[in-house]
Amino acid sequence: MSEAPLPAIGVGSPLGYGIRPTELVSYARAAEDAGLDDVSMGELRGTEVFSLASAVVAATQRVRVETSIVAAVTRAPPLIAMAAATLSQLSGGRFRLGIGAGSPIVAGWHGVDFESPLRLVEHSIDMVRAALAGERLIEYGNFRLAEEMVGDVPIILSAMNMRMVELAGRKADGVILQFCGPEQAATMDGLARRARRASGNDSPFEVMVNVWAFAGDDVAAAEERFRQEIGPYLAVPTYRSAAVALSSEEEVDAAAAAWRAGGRNAAAEAVPQGLVDQLLFVLGAEDPRPRLAEFARNGCSRVRFVPLTMRHGDSAHANAVIAAVAGLR
Numbered sequence: 001m002s003e004a005p006l007p008a009i010g011v012g013s014p015l016g017y018g019i020r021p022t023e024l025v026s027y028a029r030a031a032e033d034a035g036l037d038d039v040s041m042g043e044l045r046g047t048e049v050f051s052l053a054s055a056v057v058a059a060t061q062r063v064r065v066e067t068s069i070v071a072a073v074t075r076a077p078p079l080i081a082m083a084a085a086t087l088s089q090l091s092g093g094r095f096r097l098g099i100g101a102g103s104p105i106v107a108g109w110h111g112v113d114f115e116s117p118l119r120l121v122e123h124s125i126d127m128v129r130a131a132l133a134g135e136r137l138i139e140y141g142n143f144r145l146a147e148e149m150v151g152d153v154p155i156i157l158s159a160m161n162m163r164m165v166e167l168a169g170r171k172a173d174g175v176i177l178q179f180c181g182p183e184q185a186a187t188m189d190g191l192a193r194r195a196r197r198a199s200g201n202d203s204p205f206e207v208m209v210n211v212w213a214f215a216g217d218d219v220a221a222a223e224e225r226f227r228q229e230i231g232p233y234l235a236v237p238t239y240r241s242a243a244v245a246l247s248s249e250e251e252v253d254a255a256a257a258a259w260r261a262g263g264r265n266a267a268a269e270a271v272p273q274g275l276v277d278q279l280l281f282v283l284g285a286e287d288p289r290p291r292l293a294e295f296a297r298n299g300c301s302r303v304r305f306v307p308l309t310m311r312h313g314d315s316a317h318a319n320a321v322i323a324a325v326a327g328l329r
Helices: 021-033 049-059 077-091 104-109 117-132 164-171 180-198 219-235 237-246 249-262 266-271 273-280 291-297 313-327
Strands: 007-010 038-041 063-068 095-100 154-161 172-176 206-214 280-283 302-307
Touching: 007 021, 007 313, 021 049, 021 313, 038 049, 038 302, 049 063, 049 077, 077 095, 077 117, 077 273, 095 117, 104 117, 117 154, 117 164, 154 164, 164 172, 164 180, 172 180, 180 206, 180 237, 180 291, 206 219, 206 313, 219 237, 219 249, 219 266, 219 273, 219 280, 237 249, 237 273, 249 266, 273 280, 302 313
Parallel strands: 007 038, 007 302, 038 063, 063 095, 095 154, 154 172, 172 206, 206 280, 206 302
Antiparallel strands: none
16 A cells, blocks of 8 residues: 655744854755745744845755745735746746735834734735736836846745635735644635635645654653743734634634733643644654644645754754754655
8 A cells, every 4th residue: 555645845044043144045045955835934023034035046046935924014015026037047947936915023123003904914925926027016106127137936825824824825925833733734725725716826836844853752842832932922813713713712712812911821831732743743653744744734845844953043843843854755
């Protein structure tokens, strides 16, 4: 009997763990050397995503490079279009523009309001598409991308709720799902494709899922570290609905209340076990293939492992995740 097909396998850059940009570039190069399919990177409070993506593109030759994500609230469409066009040309077409709404916290860092995220993202996609097609953006001072930069760049939308998934189906080339198990992937895949058909869009569409990964066999340590990582997310409304789908309103709201009252440690203790079981891969204690195959059966074309590191500034553990998943392809 042949093995069940697996989705394409990649890694996400471990941002927010004190790992320096030069090490993140080395991490991406190691992923390519290990035969993985793609590397994604976002931004938090450290590396700027397009600068990092440029360095990764220059250091690699084959691997697909994607922003996962750049927040639409942080940049105007002309700037996003210029960056995407630049990276697409520098990479020889390997670049994918992963975009999302961001959050009230991210908006606050940039001194702007976080209002109507669905409308914001739809507007950004429309404007970036128009700019990349060489059209003039009247509302942005008649901005027009230089002729030599015009060209198609695939756009992948990060979605945390059904309306954003439907928007991805209608207007993006794919969707990035966070806080998503195989069952939820099937639901979101169906939702996006129905919206796509209804809009008359018959171009190819990808469903991608980000999951967390721990390289080792200490399940208790992995779960404790994972709870520390995701506990604060449960207090962010953007993530709540996705978390509830994997657990329950009562458990998710209890963890959010614990975060607000007692901080990270209190939230970690209240993180529902259902989230841990569905979102965390302990690579040294389980064979990940059955879970990956289930994602593939449920419409997911790509899975990206985001490493959990045990210590601030520890890039060795992130690279160990690459080694652990390298043999899966």
